[in-house]
Amino acid sequence: MRLTFHGGAREVGRSCIEVETSGHRLLLDCGLKITTEGTEYPIGFEDNKKAKDIDAVFISHAHLDHTGALPWLDHKGMDCQIYCTKGTKALTRILLEDAFKVGKISHQHLGYEQADIKKVLNCMKRAKVLESGTFNSEIKFEFFDAGHIPGSTTVMLESEGKRLLYTGDLKTKETLLHRAGYTDFPKIDILICESTYGDRDHPSREKTQERLIDAVHETLERGGVPIIPVFAVGRAQELIMLLAKRSFGVPIYLDGMGIKVTEAALANPDSLRDAKQLEKAFARVSKIGGYKDRAAALRKGGIFVTTSGMLTGGPVLNYLKVLNKDSKNAILLTGYQGEDTNGRMLLEKGEIYIDGLKTKVGCEVKQFDFSAHDGMADLKELVRKISPKKIIFVHGDEGAVQNMVEWAGAMGYEAYGPELGDIIEV
Ligand SMILES: [Zn+2]
Ligand SMILES: [Zn+2]
Structure with a gap:
């Protein structure tokens, strides 16, 4: 061979x-x-x-x-x-x-x-x-x-x-x-x-989950909006399962390709630990279908789970365009940020590119290892x-x-x- x-x-x-x-x-x-x-x-x-x-x-x-x-x-x-x-x-x-x-x-x-x-x-x-x-x-x-x-x-x-x-x-x-x-x-x-x-090595998953939940609560308590960038495959599903089990008193929104991927994962549930639980979580979150939904969700406020996970594109940038200056808001990164990505630049310099313009971000930024x-x-x-x-x-x-x-x-x-x-x- x-x-x-x-x-x-x-x-x-x-x-x-x-x-x-x-x-x-x-x-x-x-x-x-x-x-x-x-x-x-x-x-x-x-x-x-x-x-x-x-x-x-x-x-x-x-x-x-x-x-x-x-x-x-x-x-x-x-x-x-x-x-x-x-x-x-x-x-x-x-x-x-x-x-x-x-x-x-x-x-x-x-x-x-x-x-x-x-x-x-x-x-x-x-x-x-x-x-x-x-x-x-x-x-x-x-x-x-x-x-x-x-x-x-x-x-x-x-x-x-x-x-x-x-x-x-x-x-x-x-x-x-x-x-x-x-x-x-x-x-x-x-x-x-x-x-x-x-x-x-990775930190314990349970501790990472607790840290993220705490960060969401803290952001909401100070009147801010938690923005949770996720990869469409895997991370979006895991994060809505984690969040939908709890009551935050505000809507949880899912936006971007994660919606289509969740549907495909539910249609092929063999590799899922608990498909019923994912199904429940998916039913609980509000799915954003397009521009109008997004504008309405921004007016109402809540928790935004959205692609892309490294802020390189996708609806997360639409949210950040509106929410990036307010220090009460938080960007809670849920994965590794590759070199030369917006996410990496945010962690290292507190800046991101939105529509080609370099923007200084005022929100709190935290990273969580959900590898x-x-x-x-x-x-x-x-x-x-x-x-x-x-x-x-x-x-x-x-x-x-x-x-x-x-x-x-x-x-x-x-x-x-x-x-x-x-x-x-x-
Ligand atoms: Zn892989
Ligand atoms: Zn790989």
């Missing part, structure tokens, strides 16, 4: 690993990376023949850093089955269509057409969690719940007498939205492990439990990957942290 790292190697973004067996070329994920210069795709597909030669793709979950290059490879001639869960397909549809729309509006050269998205979705073949399947009678595969976002999975492949496990993005601790990711795997020869948080990834201690626990022969760390920045490679090496594992384009024979 031979592994080629087309992306996601010592970086977070464009996850794409090729698994070559004696008869097949398979891809584990096929994502894109968004940088300040634009969109970056996996490397090594300059020759379209490479895309045409792919026999099957296995998708761990719907995030664009794992799916965003599918239409691009389709445009280059890839024509094969794409295995994923039903939940992943539903969310991939939403995210690919949104990425295409945003790309067109911002005049980006995407390298594919809308028809490619349609074809990709048609090629998606449903894989059920905990049910093994075979591809061309030679490759055995099985998907397991990853606890990361709705529909997310880890993927196990078996070929040539070797068993390979790819974690995708993983959360092995329970959250309000998801059960803990599955960890009772059979004997694994090769583990390809994400390492987003390979050099740091959907395992922290360093969780990753180490997972590696020890699986105890594979070989372990390869991906999906992490330089420091995070290096830290995990050194730790695993010291523990006696054969550990790798491949660079972009590297090939490893396993």
Whole structure:
């Protein structure tokens, strides 16, 4: 078996690993990376023949850093089955269509057409969690719940007498939205492990939840408006579940793509810890349908849960345009803020761009770690439990990957942290 790292190697973004067996070329994920210069795709597909030669793709979950290059490879001639869960397909549809729309509006050269998205979705073949399947009678595969976002999975492949496990993005601790990711795997020869948080741990989820609830109460008590920016997938659902259980005496609004994603998650509830509770929370929040609803909600006041999570676009900017000066208001960030995003600039300099204008923000700003990834201690626990022969760390920045490679090496594992384009024979 031979592994080629087309992306996601010592970086977070464009996850794409090729698994070559004696008869097949398979891809584990096929994502894109968004940088300040634009969109970056996996490397090594300059020759379209490479895309045409792919026999099957296995998708761990719907995030664009794992799916965003599918239409691009389709445009280059890839024509094969794409295995994923039903939940992943539903969310991939939403995210690919949104990425295409945003790309067109911002005049980006995407390298594919809308028809490619349609074809990709048609090629998606449903894989059920905990049910093994075979591809061309030679490759055995099985998907397991990853606890990361709705529909997310880890993927196990078996070929040539070797068993390979790819974690995708993983959360092995329970959250309000998801059960803990599955960890009772059979004997694994090769583990390809994400390492987003390979050099740091998360605070306790319960404490983070309490801190956020306290911040919402404090803001309301001083007559301010809490604005809670969320990622549409996962975070929006978790936050409305957290808030809707409590009584704040004001409406809770949900605005942006999180609405569509919640509907898709409820239609594919297998990976949810408690679909009934999400359904109740979704029924309780007021959904903002457009400009008029937004204006009415702003007049009435309340708690605003809205995309985008890093303030890079979406309705959150409409709210901030009106609410950013008042020191009674609070922006309660619920996740990691990427480099060169509005959210990062807000944390570091107290400024954001709204409609292209740099704006000094007067509201209180707080950040909360609701990460959907395992922290360093969780990753180490997972590696020890699986105890594979070989372990390869991906999906992490330089420091995070290096830290995990050194730790695993010291523990006696054969550990790798491949660079972009590297090939490893396993
Ligand atoms: Zn992810
Ligand atoms: Zn990812």
